[in-house]
Amino acid sequence: MPNFTELLHHRYGTSSVNAELPENDFISSLLSHRSIRAYLPHALPLGTLETLVAAAQSASTSSNLQTWSVVAVEDPSRKEKLSQLANNQAHIRQSPLFLVWLADLARLSHLAESRGLPHEGLDYLEMFLMAAIDAALAAQNAVVAAESLGLGTVYIGALRNKPEEVAEVLGLPKQVFAVFGLCVGYSDRAVETAIKPRLPQTTVLHRETYKPASEEDIAVYNQAMQAFYESQKMNIPGDWTEHSAKRVAFAQSISGRDRLREALNNLGFELR
Numbered sequence: 708m709p710n711f712t713e714l715l716h717h718r719y720g721t722s723s724v725n726a727e728l729p730e731n732d733f734i735s736s737l738l739s740h741r742s743i744r745a746y747l748p749h750a751l752p753l754g755t756l757e758t759l760v761a762a763a764q765s766a767s768t769s770s771n772l773q774t775w776s777v778v779a780v781e782d783p784s785r786k787e788k789l790s791q792l793a794n795n796q797a798h799i800r801q802s803p804l805f806l807v808w809l810a811d812l813a814r815l816s817h818l819a820e821s822r823g824l825p826h827e828g829l830d831y832l833e834m835f836l837m838a839a840i841d842a843a844l845a846a847q848n849a850v851v852a853a854e855s856l857g858l859g860t861v862y863i864g865a866l867r868n869k870p871e872e873v874a875e876v877l878g879l880p881k882q883v884f885a886v887f888g889l890c891v892g893y894s895d896r897a898v899e900t901a902i903k904p905r906l907p908q909t910t911v912l913h914r915e916t917y918k919p920a921s922e923e924d925i926a927v928y929n930q931a932m933q934a935f936y937e938s939q940k941m942n943i944p945g946d947w948t949e950h951s952a953k954r955v956a957f958a959q960s961i962s963g964r965d966r967l968r969e970a971l972n973n974l975g976f977e978l979r
């Protein structure tokens with residue numbers, strides 16, 4: 708594994724962090740993260756799924772309500788269907804394990820009903836947000852655990868392009884929503900992946916009060932991303948600022964997710 712200074716250089720390019728940082732293997736592993744989009748067909752060792760879920764369940768969870776669940780999909784035909792619903796992304800079919808992370812208010816709703824208790828609070832946007840946050844924290848713990856086992860992962864937000872269809876493929880009850888998927892498997896090392904640079908810390912770290920990003924910092928980042936695209940032989944038109952702006956330009960730019968509120972209502976979330 709590259710040393711800490713090298714990892715920080717990959718992560719920040721020339722804007723690297725200006726401080727002496729304590730080093731350990733755990734943080735090195737976090738700094739080494741990269742999404743993997745090419746997988747070997749190898750099966751995962753027995754117990755991997757359960758280890759990832761134990762790591763996920765060890766994440767903090769709001770009020771210990773544990774308002775999330777995960778569906779483990781290994782069946783090729785189900786992965787194929789989900790891949791088609793998520794912009795036909797090949798890595799969903801290729802990875803041996805596809806985890807779908809759910810905001811799950813159905814369990815709590817059912818528990819309250821089983822005791823004849825009201826559960827009106829579940830109808831509010833707050834509870835949907837809580838469940839989505841819980842699902843994300845759990846999933847990220849699973850990602851970190853997977854990477855520590857030498858596995859690669861990539862999140863699949865495109866699963867939100869067609870929420871009702873995804874719910875049908877997975878047999879989700881009302882008040883359960885697939886927040887994102889996660890491919891898990893052994894990386895095909897023939898396909899090179901690199902650490903993707905992030906914005907300078909001065910852009911995201913605000914001390915005491917918020918300060919808008921400086922143009923110089925963004926320019927430094929655009930240069931770092933340009934170098935990244937070139938090193939990865941990616942033909943990306945324009946710079947990071949331009950294509951990030953394109954990603955949010957219009958309702959149509961968000962891949963069908965402009966109707967997310969309607970989809971959530973259909974799936975039993977009132978979002979009051």
Ligand SMILES: Cc1cc2nc3c(=O)[nH]c(=O)nc-3n(C[C@H](O)[C@H](O)[C@H](O)COP(=O)(O)O)c2cc1C
Pocket residue numbers: 740741742743744796861862863864865866887902903
């Ligand atoms: C919630 C979420 C959804 C994502 N959805 C997708 C996706 O649908 N397809 C994909 O290839 N990558 C997806 N990604 C991966 C991001 O593109 C990736 O994390 C980002 O470009 C930074 O690259 P890195 O993870 O290699 O550092 C997603 C990431 C997150 C956190």
